[in-house]
Amino acid sequence: MDITPSTRASDAERNAIVAQLGTHLADGRLDLAEYDQRVAKVYATATRDELAVVLSDLPALTSEQQAAAVAEHKPPVRIPVWQRIEAGSWLGVSLITVVIWGLISLTAGELTYFWPMWVIGPWGAVLLFRVVTGWEATPGTQTHLRQLQKQMKHVQHMDPHKPH
Structure with a gap:
């Protein structure tokens, strides 16, 4: 060829x-x-x-x-915008919940149960998992490549010359 x-x-x-x-x-x-x-x-x-x-x-x-x-000449690694937005939201909500917990503890005069861990922990774990494993279909990730392969298989089975 x-x-x-x-x-x-x-x-x-x-x-x-x-x-x-x-x-x-x-x-x-x-x-x-x-x-x-x-x-x-x-x-x-x-x-x-x-x-x-x-x-x-x-x-x-x-x-x-x-x-x-x-x-x-390797292109710089860029963090996608949506990941920055998600991380910023997580950080903002985490700070707000910790401040609320701190104010409650201050008002009570003692350290109360640290309930913000139930907001910070699971959300942070999910974000970390998605970033580390590439769970989202960012171009170039394994998930994205698998999706492209599925689409190609579907397209290959379609013959434009064959009447449906």
């Missing part, structure tokens, strides 16, 4: 080109402004032909340099 150069570029290919541009920047072949322009162009391109144009006036990197560039 021969892939023509005008095929659409993948995100991995774009990231590899950006990593190579980073190597050229570090070697002094590009200044920062030109590097920024080329990176913007890389992420705006749709096909492999357009990606090749970005590197056309730069010398080819050796395979060792390319491997090192790709290894150095």
Whole structure:
């Protein structure tokens, strides 16, 4: 199967080109402004032909340099927005319940039963479990991949040429 150069570029290919541009920047072949322009162009391109144009006036990197560039250019790990919202809600509710418990204990003149643990504990345990196991279908997690595989099996059984 021969892939023509005008095929659409993948995100991995774009990231590899950006990593190579980073190597050229570090070697002094590009200044920062030109590097920024080329990176913007890389992420705006749709096909492999357009990606090749970005590197056309730069010398080819050796395979060792390319491997090192790709290894150095790892995208940062980001915590999804919904997880930050859930964690913030949990923390806020936890603080409120502990403050209420503290005020009740202060009013009673002694430490009362620590009932906030029944709010903080189970909710926190569920959040921790979901983050550690990747229970949600965040792109790239095992759960997400299983869901995609199920969808692909369903799509493969559908034949658009067969009347229903």
